[in-house]
Amino acid sequence: MFDIEKIRADFPALAQLINEQPLVYLDSAATTQKPLSVIAATEQFYARNNANVHRGRHTLSEQATHAYEQARATVAEFFNIAINELVWTKGATEAVNLVANGLTEQLNSNSVIIISPLEHHANIVPWQQLAKRTGATLLALPLQQDGRFNTQQCVKFIELHKPNVLAITHASNALGNLTPLEAILHAAKQQNTLTLIDGAQAALHLQPDLQQLDCDFYVFSAHKMLGPTGLGGLYGRYEQLNSLSVYQTGGEMIESVTLTETIFRQAPAKFESGTPNIAAVIAFAHAIEYLKALDTTNVYAHEQAIFNYAAKKLQSIDGITIYSDLKSNIGTLSFNYKDEHPYDIATLLDGFGIAVRSGHHCAQPLMQHLGINGSVRASFAFYNNHQDVDLFIAALQECIALLD
Amino acid sequence: MFDIEKIRADFPALAQLINEQPLVYLDSAATTQKPLSVIAATEQFYARNNANVHRGRHTLSEQATHAYEQARATVAEFFNIAINELVWTKGATEAVNLVANGLTEQLNSNSVIIISPLEHHANIVPWQQLAKRTGATLLALPLQQDGRFNTQQCVKFIELHKPNVLAITHASNALGNLTPLEAILHAAKQQNTLTLIDGAQAALHLQPDLQQLDCDFYVFSAHKMLGPTGLGGLYGRYEQLNSLSVYQTGGEMIESVTLTETIFRQAPAKFESGTPNIAAVIAFAHAIEYLKALDTTNVYAHEQAIFNYAAKKLQSIDGITIYSDLKSNIGTLSFNYKDEHPYDIATLLDGFGIAVRSGHHCAQPLMQHLGINGSVRASFAFYNNHQDVDLFIAALQECIALLD
Amino acid sequence: MIKTFKEIAQSLDNASAWQQKYREIMLLGKQLPAMPEVLKTDDALVPGCESKVWMYLDFDLEENTLVIVGDSDTRIVKGLLAIVLALYNGLTPEQVINTNAFAEFQRLGLIQHLSPSRGNGIKAMVERIQTMAQQKS
Amino acid sequence: MIKTFKEIAQSLDNASAWQQKYREIMLLGKQLPAMPEVLKTDDALVPGCESKVWMYLDFDLEENTLVIVGDSDTRIVKGLLAIVLALYNGLTPEQVINTNAFAEFQRLGLIQHLSPSRGNGIKAMVERIQTMAQQKS
Numbered sequence A, B: 001m002f003d004i005e006k007i008r009a010d011f012p013a014l015a016q017l018i019n020e021q022p023l024v025y026l027d028s029a030a031t032t033q034k035p036l037s038v039i040a041a042t043e044q045f046y047a048r049n050n051a052n053v054h055r056g057r058h059t060l061s062e063q064a065t066h067a068y069e070q071a072r073a074t075v076a077e078f079f080n081i082a083i084n085e086l087v088w089t090k091g092a093t094e095a096v097n098l099v100a101n102g103l104t105e106q107l108n109s110n111s112v113i114i115i116s117p118l119e120h121h122a123n124i125v126p127w128q129q130l131a132k133r134t135g136a137t138l139l140a141l142p143l144q145q146d147g148r149f150n151t152q153q154c155v156k157f158i159e160l161h162k163p164n165v166l167a168i169t170h171a172s173n174a175l176g177n178l179t180p181l182e183a184i185l186h187a188a189k190q191q192n193t194l195t196l197i198d199g200a201q202a203a204l205h206l207q208p209d210l211q212q213l214d215c216d217f218y219v220f221s222a223h224k225m226l227g228p229t230g231l232g233g234l235y236g237r238y239e240q241l242n243s244l245s246v247y248q249t250g251g252e253m254i255e256s257v258t259l260t261e262t263i264f265r266q267a268p269a270k271f272e273s274g275t276p277n278i279a280a281v282i283a284f285a286h287a288i289e290y291l292k293a294l295d296t297t298n299v300y301a302h303e304q305a306i307f308n309y310a311a312k313k314l315q316s317i318d319g320i321t322i323y324s325d326l327k328s329n330i331g332t333l334s335f336n337y338k339d340e341h342p343y344d345i346a347t348l349l350d351g352f353g354i355a356v357r358s359g360h361h362c363a364q365p366l367m368q369h370l371g372i373n374g375s376v377r378a379s380f381a382f383y384n385n386h387q388d389v390d391l392f393i394a395a396l397q398e399c400i401a402l403l404d
Numbered sequence C, D: 001m002i003k004t005f006k007e008i009a010q011s012l013d014n015a016s017a018w019q020q021k022y023r024e025i026m027l028l029g030k031q032l033p034a035m036p037e038v039l040k041t042d043d044a045l046v047p048g049c050e051s052k053v054w055m056y057l058d059f060d061l062e063e064n065t066l067v068i069v070g071d072s073d074t075r076i077v078k079g080l081l082a083i084v085l086a087l088y089n090g091l092t093p094e095q096v097i098n099t100n101a102f103a104e105f106q107r108l109g110l111i112q113h114l115s116p117s118r119g120n121g122i123k124a125m126v127e128r129i130q131t132m133a134q135q136k137s
Ligand SMILES: Cc1ncc(COP(=O)(O)O)c(C=O)c1O
Pocket: A251, A273, A274, A275, A276, B029, B030, B090, B091, B092, B093, B094, B120, B122, B123, B169, B171, B172, B173, B198, B199, B200, B201, B221, B232, B362
C-alpha cells in the first residue's frame, strides 16, 4: 500500500504556505525534501553523538565511527555493491571530478572520451579538462533533434570511435529523459571502454542495482535522494576504483607520511581525505532506509502516474511546447509557453505557491541543441500528489492569462 | 561576564553520561561540540527552508540563497575579509588542496615550497604532490628538538631559501603550540612569498583578523569552530585567489559551456562547483554569531585559565612527559606516561568518561621529530570547566594505578 | 508615454492583488522603448543573470545628469528596470545619491526583487548607477 | 603458564568492576610470550591499526591444527590478543570454524573491542584465522 498522504506527512517542508498558498514543490530535480527521520538523525548526531571518526579511542568517537561505517554498508547494499566500492564525496560533481582527475595518467593524446550533448555541466567540464590535460579527444554521442537518443546510432558511434572512457547520464536533469543505458553500456563493454554513469537524477527514481547495470563508475548526490546537502557518492568497480590516482590528499587517506614521502591507503580510504561529512553520511543512511521501507515498485508506479497525469494536462494547454520525452522519463516536465521567457513563468507561478525551476538547468549544450535559451522545469518526486498537479496546472493557466 | 555553566547548557552533547560517568570532552581539537543554535538552524533549514541555491526563481530557493550568501557575509566579517575573498570548501583539507592545485601553473623546477615539520598531514601531502607535479623543491622550516620554533632561525631560513610558497600552521594540532606567525609572515613578505596559514586549529581560539595577519591564504574547518561537518573555508587575498587555476569543475562555477569550450566565473564562484553544503553554511553562520556574542577576550581568558590549571596539575604527576609548549598554546596538552602506550591510557580514560585522543594525530613527521610513536592529547575549548580538569586528572591517576 | 515614478508608484499602490501588480510591472516593461541593438554589447550585459539584462550608462555633461538605457529579455525584469529608470534617469548625481531605490522598492512591496539572491541584475544596476553618481558628484 | 580460554572467561566473569576487567586483560597480555622479533615483519603487521599488532599464522600439517602467534605494542590489545589465541590456538580447522569469537567476546562483555570502529586489529585477526580455517578444512 502506498499511502501518499501518510508519506507527505513525513516531509515537514511540504506542509507550508508560500505567498499564502499551499506550497507545491516541483523542484525535486534540484534538491529533494527530507523526511523527518533524516532531520532527526542529524539533530541526534549533533546533540548527542557528535565526535570525529576513526582513530578516536573514546566512546563517542567509536559510536560515530560505527554509525558512519554502518551507513556505508547500508548505502552499498542499496546499490548492491561491495562496501569498499563506495567512496563518499561532497556531491555528484566532486565524484565526477575525482574520476576524471584519477584517469589523467591512464589517458594520452590517442585516447578518446565520449560524453553526450544532454549532460549536466558537472558531467561535461571535468571531461573537457581531462581532455585538455592529456590531449585526448572529446566527442559527444549523437542526439536526435528532439533530445532523445537513437540507440542504434549511439552503438554505431561507440563502435566507430572505440572510446577509452564513456561518461553519460542515467537520466537528463533538464528533460528527465532516460538514457537507453543497456545497449550503450553493452557496446562500451565490447570496446573495453571505462564507463561512468551520472546517476544524480536517476538514483532516487530508479534505485538501480549497480552490479546488474554493469558500469565501472556511478555517481550520485545525497541531497537529491532525500539526504542532506554536502554529500555524494562514487561507486567504482573495485579494481578500476583503486587504480585511479589519488585526488585530494591529507589526513585519513594515508598509510604513512614523512616529510619527503607518503604512502597512500587503498580505496575507498585513498579517496577520502580530511574529516568527512559525518553527520550527513549517518543521516543519509536514514534516507536510504526510508526509501527501502517504501516498496520500490509502488513508488515508481505512483511517480509515473503523477507524471503521466501532469503531462496529459500540460499537453492540453494551447501554446505549450514540451521538450521532455513523455515515454521514458523519471518524472520531469520541461516546457515553454509560446515565446514567453521561462523566468516570467517561474516568477508568476511562484506567486501561486508553485516551485518550479527556469533557465538552462546547467545544461547549456542541450539548450543550444534544442535551439532554446531555457525552459520551465517541473520535476516530480514520489511525495507529490494529484492535487499538486491540479494546482500547478490551474496556476499555469492563470499565468498564461496574465501574460496573454 | 563569562558564565561557564550557562554556556555549557548551550551544548547538549556535553550533558551526557559515558560509561555511567559524566562525559568530560577533551577532544575539541578533533571536532568541537555544537551549540543549540547551530543544531536548530540545521533542523529549521531541512524542515522548512530546504531548497537548492542560485538560479531558483521560487520563494524557497530565494530564501535559501539569501541565507546562504548572508552566511558568507557573516563569516567574512568575522575574519575581517571581503565577501568575495571567502570560498566554501568541504573542509580545511580541501581548502589546502584547492590552493596547492591552483598554484601548479605558477611554479616550476626552480621554485621552492616551505612547510614545517609540525604540520598536520593535510598541510604536508598536498604540497608534496605539488612539488612532484612541478619539480619544485619542498623544504621544512627548522624546528627545535622540543617542538617549538626559533623565530630567528625561521626568518633566516626564509631569507636563505626565498620560497615561492610558505604553508604553515597557525597552531599545531598535535601540541597546541602557537606558531610565531608575525615574524615569519613578515620575512615571507620580504621575499614576495605566497603564504598559506592552516587555521584549522587556531581559528576558534584566536578568532584572527586576517587582514591584520596579512597572509595570502587562510584555511579553516567549520566543524572545529562549533559548526557542522562537511564544511570548511578558504580565505584568499582576492588577486591571489582569483589567479589560482580552477579546481573542481561543474555547475555553478561556469559562465558558459559549449561542448568544446567553457568560460569560468570569477572567484569565489570559480572555485565552488556543484551544489554547496547549504545547510552547513547557514548553520555555520549561527556558530559564528554564537562566538561573536561571547566576548572574545573573556573566552580566551577562560580557555587559558583552564589550560594553565590543567597543565599545572598534569605536570605534578610523576612520570608524565608533556610535549606541548605551555607558554604559547591554544589549549592542548600532549603527553605520555612513562613508556605506556597512548592507546592504553586513552582506552582506560574512556572507562572514566574522559574523551581524549591518542596516536600520531595525523602529524607523523612531528612524532618522528619528537622521537615518539604517539601521544595522549587532551584538547580544551571554552566550554570546558575546572571540574572537567579535576575529573580528568583524577581519572588519569586511577589509570596510572591500574598500569603501574 | 513614459510614466513618472510617482505615477508608477500610484498605479502599483492601487493594484489590489499581486497578480495586478505583476500585470502593471509587465506593462511598464512593454512601454519602455527597446534598447537599440547596437547598444546590446557583451559589455552592456549585467553579469550573472538568468535573464538577460543590458544596461547602458552615460553622463550628460551639459545637463549634469545621468543617462540610463536598459533592456531585458524577460517581461518582469524589464518592468522592474523601467521602475529603476523612472527613479533615476535624468537626475543629477546629487539627486541620484539622495534617491534610495531600496527604500522605494520596499515601499512598493517589491523589495524581494532587489535581493542579491534574485540574480536578476536589478540590484547590480542600481549599484552601478550609484557608483557612477558618486564618481560624477 | 598460559591460561585456557575457560580459565580466562572465569576470571573475567569474576571481575567486579570494569577496571578489574582491564587489569585482568593486561595481565593476560603480560603472560603472553613475546613474539620473536624476526617474525615481526611488515607482512605480519595487521594493517590500519593505531596500535601495532603483529600476527603470524601457520598450519601444522601433522597435527592438523592452526598455529597462531601474535603480539602488540599496547597492553590492552595484547591482552585481547591473548584471549583470541586462547580461543583458537591449536584447534583443527573444523573446531576453529565452530568457535565464534564474536559470541564469546559478547559473553565476556568485550564485544566493543571487536567493533570495526576500534581499528585495533583484533577483528581483522579473527577474520584471518577464520579464513585460514576455511581454506584448510
Ligand atoms: C592543523 C590541522 N590542519 C588541517 C586539518 C584538517 O581538517 P579537516 O579534517 O577538517 O579537513 C586539521 C584537522 O584535523 C588540523 O588539525
